[in-house]
Amino acid sequence: MDVLISALEGLNLWWWLGLVAALLIAELLTNTTYLLWPAAAALVTALIAPFTGWPVELILFSVLGVGFLIVGDRYVKPRLKSGADSGLNQRATYLIGERVTVVKGFTEGRGRVRHGDTEWSARTEDGADLAKGSSALVTQVDGTRLILKA
Template sequence: MNELQAILAQPGIAWLALAAVLAIVELIVPGIFLVFIAAGAAATGLIALVLPLPVFVEIGIFAVASSVAVAVGRRWYVDRPVPSSDPLLNDRIARLIGQTVTVSHPIIAGEGRVRVGDGEWPARGLDAPTGARVRIVGQRDGSLDVEPVIS
């Protein structure tokens, strides 16, 4: 154990070990951007291996390197989005557009409620009585825009 403590006492090795741990955690729990923080720790570790620096300088390098890595990573994902077989996966309201639903509380003066699945949503549209069938055509401010279904 003394050998491990001696190795980890070297700041560069300690930063690289931290980078490895962060990268492993990112593999176990993907999607939390630890890979970019790991890159900052790795950069700090490589610099600390070459240059003997005070701890506060190493922490500053880590902060800057991590921030740069996060900024570059975000830009990368914006420029190269990951294609999805279901682009509306996390956009529940967009998935509702086009569905026919039932008015649960009459739409009066443009406002009412509709039953969607086992829940109810506020709705806006032309006046419609309870039980009328309407089609979801859009959304605004958490309310569904509906239009009458013509049979």
């Protein structure tokens, strides 16, 4: 028991910062966000450690760890996941609402259009055929195909 108490008395700012670093590295390897919250709790505990003793540090770390986990999982994680559909690295999503020019006449509602210096495969929403040189509005993106409204 004396060994455990002497180890606990050795808790200090640097021990907590080491725990923060270990948890963040583990979070990078797992990419789950579950280890992010104990890392945040350990960081707050590290800031308080120079002013308190080990019992307060352990209680603070436990309470903050559980609290951050609940709040983070319920409120922060869904917002992080909703950012996955932001269109980042999906160039075609930025074309929604843009006007494109038909470069090859449509047959059976399918053809090719140009926006800037790039040609795209496209189809019309209603299956209508568009003439070469006409203009259309991009309403959706389906993979690499643009969906147009005449």
